[in-house]
Amino acid sequence: METNPAKKLTLVLMLLLCLPALAMTTEQEPADCAALLHSRCEMCHFNTRFCQKLGQKSKSAWKRTIKAMVGYGAKVTAEEQQMIQDCLAAPTPAVQDYCNAP
Numbered sequence: 886m887e888t889n890p891a892k893k894l895t896l897v898l899m900l901l902l903c904l905p906a907l908a909m910t911t912e913q914e915p916a917d918c919a920a921l922l923h924s925r926c927e928m929c930h931f932n933t934r935f936c937q938k939l940g941q942k943s944k945s946a947w948k949r950t951i952k953a954m955v956g957y958g959a960k961v962t963a964e965e966q967q968m969i970q971d972c973l974a975a976p977t978p979a980v981q982d983y984c985n986a987p
């Protein structure tokens with residue numbers, strides 16, 4: 886039986902090269918907070934409303950804001966509210982990018 890170490894090495898290298906790509910696709914999943922903000926929070930006003938205060942209010946202050954938005958008619962589940970209050974209080978790079986995008 887032919888054993889070709891170079892072939893094996895190529896396979897391993899190819900697998901390694903695929904890993905970052907896989908990690909990137911999971912990071913950009915629509916369930917992330919930036920996507921959530923985009924789909925749930927831009928229906929009634931521009932994202933400047935909350936992007937201006939990104940990372941400047943506490944989690945409980947954001948929680949109150951989000952509850953107020955639900956009172957205005959925002960459609961966010963309890964789970965989404967949790968995610969949104971977390972990422973507005975402590976924004977991830979993805980959320981910062983979303984807010985800094987022109």
Ligand code: HEC
Nearest residue numbers: 925926928929930934935950951954957958959960961969
């Ligand atoms: C159903 C419409 C609606 C949706 C959806 C909505 N908002 Fe608002 N939002 C409003 C209105 C109306 C105001 C203006 C009220 C005011 O100025 O006090 C406002 C104002 C704000 C303000 C500024 C006032 C403050 O209390 O600081 C922030 C921040 C804000 N919204 C964040 C959000 C976030 C975060 C979401 C997504 C969870 C969201 N909004 C979704 C209607 C909405």
